[in-house]
Amino acid sequence: MNVKGTATRLPTSRKAATLLLACTFVCPLESALAQTATPAGPTLRQATSSDNATASPMPSAVDAAATGAVQLTPTPSPPPQLWRPSNNPGDPIYEQQDEAGQPFADAENPYEPTVDGGENPRIPAVPGQTPGIRVGTFVLRPAISQTINTERQTNTGGPSRRNYLTTGIRGTLTSDWSRHALTVTGDGAWERNFGSDKDGEEPRAKIDADLRLDLGGQTTANLKAGYEFSREDTTDPNALTGAAVQGGEHRFTTGASIERDFGKLRGLAALDLSRTVYTDAKGIDGRPISLNDRDQNGANLRGRIGYELSPALIPFLELNVGTTKYDRRLDNSGYARSSNSYGAKVGAEVDLGEKTRGEAAIGYLRKQYDDDRLDAIDALTLDGTLNWSPQRGTNVNLGLRTTIEDFAGGPQGGWVSYRLDAGLTHELRNNLVARLTGQVVHRKFRASEDAVEYTAGAGLTWGINRYLDLTADVSYQWTPVYDSNDLRVGAGLVLKR
Template structure:
């Protein structure tokens, strides 16, 4: 028999030599990442007369994906902490964990179950923020989801139940006093019924109906209003699955939340939602995200607002060891039964230079502007950051 070559041809170059390899833990691949750096902002508390600050920022992220033949599970966790070194005081913790389990039950039946927790400071632009606050209250959010879908011929039927609970810490004022935010604590429970039809294997239009209720812990707030509300929504959209080229869904519709108290106006309006990921060429990914959130308030005689958010983010591999990121976003707040409006525009750009597969240097710059027809809510903020990134 013919003898093989003593020296074989060497392996070709690795396609993505700086991608994280992850850690193998049982049947999961875990990818941790740590960012540590120094930043500067021109407006530390996002206010009309905000002061500058230099801060330290630490961010820890972890992603775990199962390697099962039939079912799948994912876990995403993160913790971000900004603390001032000089200038205006900053002490902003933010973090959370989210897990999802997808089950293939056979017979074209699939199920999903998930739960999550997130904690962060209340937004500086929140309409419910107490005036003269020194330390914004922490907002805790617990979420849960259970759903099932079934395919029958070209039709897909889906039923999903969602629960989301928000509860708040106390707000500390400039004079040192503390104001409880307990009357803002609430739980939203909804059920969604979706019907989709497969036009092509990669395109599935759908229509979705939603019904639910928002329960406030306190039947009446300090002003005597019953803020618990019934919720209804109707949406239509399309699911897309073009493999690695384009995936996700986008939808639009109408939503109404009707409070129990007749003195409060309903929150109603057009709503959008979407998450699309597009890869026009190898090494480039474009992500589109859109959402609409109902914001409650405890101000006497006011119901709340609809907050529309949208963003476009582009990630591009400039070289094998150099990646760039650019993003722009818009937030628009429409107050119920009022002509008051808030608009936030922001843009961000950054680069990461990988020294090797496990370490890199990251820099970014961001500018954000809010304009409102309400007094005292306009602000401008510019920030920069430079730090190191470690991954596995």
């Protein structure tokens, strides 16, 4: 029995000695590698139970020491972050100011890590956003809505009322590329009155595409194109008085821009082109009224240079020059309305992280017409945007823009328009979102009284589930100088994927 006991313990002792000897080789080797390896370079892969489970061929450190070679594998790079649209299909898509609709990769005001180092529950970057449909290297998120609405208008022609259905189609198509990004957004609506009367129907459609090209570490280029159709509003200064149906406006746009950082300096150059075509209006007697004397082409070239005082504050100077050329040299009233414009403004960009971002600028804009009988128009410009998230689930958006618009006829060249947009969204619950919107448009005319137009709206969106929303909206528009007001109330369902 004693011999048997000695024989069984001997192999165990030899195994322990062999294992101890192996450790003496492994420990110095790992220490040397840890001292010489750089963070950005390749690192020695650590063997884990999951690696053994997949049975991937991997030479051990003892074998490497015996052969004098160490197999290094590059550290796997993190998966590219998906670009997401700034609007979620199924939610209202508000008109954006210039480049405010660009996609962004980081969530606004995200959750902070916990104190004990644990993980917060996974919360989607956009609350209620659907997973979408995979189309190759793109993700498509379509939505279709059906609402029932009522509208009551009052103006100089007396009160009018209509009940109608609105069918809307929206969608976003975003790329899933490791480099560059393509975003396509679309929004369209078709109105149909109850009964045979078609007065007041306002169909609209809009589609935009933006391609971002990452040309280098400090250079980014953008190519964009778009199309928009809308019917002219009855409160617009160029609307035809007494027309049964106002004319429609087809607008085609394209542009290119390039931005580059030169250390503390940031430079931007952009070129925007546009083409506008008007459809016939319809008179009270049903006869068409041609508006083709308003068809035009436009071009605008702008450059911006900024200096980074800090990552949160970048003052800038921007210069722009533009031209508008009408298809017909003279309009129906006998005036040549083609023009050239020049402008400059100074301002600052502010970026305080996820909570506050925006810019503000003040400048000067002048428009000179080809016809000497039309006085040139100049204006002090105020422009800016602000995106503020005071707390998670609450977002405030402000936009201010100054433009010079052309009259469609008569001895006046145009007017100056100041437009202020405001929006507030708040998550009352994780599936209930409240919205408040407001807009003020101040039109300054040379030979007549100024006109101020006020618009206010409110709405609720209840996410019944991930793919179905219930919406309710109310809006009111008031133009005192024209003694005009418009009240709209609607509710419906949004099906999204």
